Amino acid sequence: MIKKIFKIIALTILLGGLTLAGAGYYILLYPNTSFQEQENIFYIPSGSDYSFISKELYPSLSDTNTFYWVATAMKYTDHVRPGRYEIRKGMNNLQLVRMLRNRSQPVKVSFNNQDRLSLLAQRISKEIEADSTSLMNAFLSPYFLAENGTDSLNILGHFIPNTYELYWNTSAEEFAQRMEKEYKTFWNEKRKEKAAAQGLTPEQVTVLASIVQKETYMADERPTIAGVYLNRLKDKMPLQADPTVVYAIKETTGKYDTIIKRVYIKDTQIASPYNTYRIQGLPPAPIAMPDISSIEAVLSPEEHEYLFFVADTARIGYHKFARTLQEHNKNRQAYRKWLDRIMTNDK
Structure with missing residues (x-):
């Protein structure tokens, strides 16, 4: 009889243990996502508490109670961290809470040659938490400009177009500091020496490069275009770059979205420090x-x-180059005839 009682007790303990183990497995390790996609990107804004999690994350979970139990046990409910999180289909509560506690995924932020600082701010605000207004304030902060030896006009050139890895909740100030660090890394001693060999500072290189950028979208032709402008600078000739006239018109009128297809002689007379038909040397920014x-x-x-x-009308996108004004006038006359014919056909 006593043996039977011990067997019953042992069996009861075993069943209880198995029940607890099963419950533990379900709470910790059983898949707890309800969405059908392979992954769900979840953003937690700065300053959020657990009420945000319960409102925004719970609809993606199969069992909110077990998630809350694990989150409470792991003290996540009091330590919500902002960031971007990739929740994969089939993740369990242990995986979810560990990730939310420790592993905000970085984002790849890319930008190319933006025409204006405000456009850059708008572009970046789509990739990180900071909005365009806070980014502009960070970019134009007097302290930030003074710290980096530049001004509100030339700061645009301190952003090197590339792809950067950042956390989504990077602040506007942190983004600005990171870009200045990348700028200083880019302008290493070798590049500074090359700039000095051309008689230019890094900022002057950036100014001239912006003109080259607007003159041609053909990367393989840019060294040739740059050579022309450097020859003009060395010979004390005005650059007479049409893109600077286009910019001068937009900067003077404030109508930056205007599409200007052709620069006329009257346009080259506009009074602006950016009009390289009227100024000697480089524009100010x-x-x-x-x-x-x-x-x-x-x-x-x-x-x-x-x-x-x-x-060059025979190779659209490229240019014909000349050493003498006589040769250039011949090339220009052929181009004007072609352009007049094109514009007449468009009417």
Whole structure:
């Protein structure tokens, strides 16, 4: 009889243990997602508490009670961390809470040659938590500008177009500091030496590169274009770059979205420090954000004797180059005839 009682007790303990083990498995390790996609991107804004989690994450869970139990046991309910999280289909509560506690995934932030600082801010605000207003305030902070030895006009050139890995909840100030760090890394001693060899500072290289950028979208032609402008600077000739006239018109009128297809003689007379038909040397700041290929074109230009160029009608997107004004006028006349014919056909 006593043996039977011990067997019953042992069996009861075993069953109880198995029941507890099963419950523990279900609470901790059983899949607890309710969405059908392979992954769900979940953003937690800065300053959020657990009420945000219960409102925004719970609809993606199969069992909210077990998630809450695990979150409470792991003290996550009092330590919600902002960021971007990739919740994979079939994750269990233990995986979910561990990830939310420790592993905010970085994002890849890419930007190319934005024409204006405000456009850059708008572009970045789509990739990280900071909005465009806070980004603009960070970019134009007097302390930030002074700390980096630049001004509100030239700060655009301190952003090197590339792809950067950042956390989604990076603040506007942190983003600005990161970009300045990348700028200083980019302008290493070798590039500074190349700039000095052309008689330019890094900021002047960026200004000229912005003109080269706007002159041609053909990266393989940029060293040739850069060589023309450097020859003009060395010969004390005005740059007479049409993109600077286009920028001067937009900057003067404030109508930056205007599409200007052709620069006329009257346009070259506009009074502006950006109009290189009227000023000697470089304009005071970039007319756009140049990409790396344009900067490298100025640092390593093609060596030649060209002083002039005009669009090549036989190779759309490229240019015809000339050493003399006489040769250039011949090329320009052919281009104007072609352009008049095109514009007449468009009417």
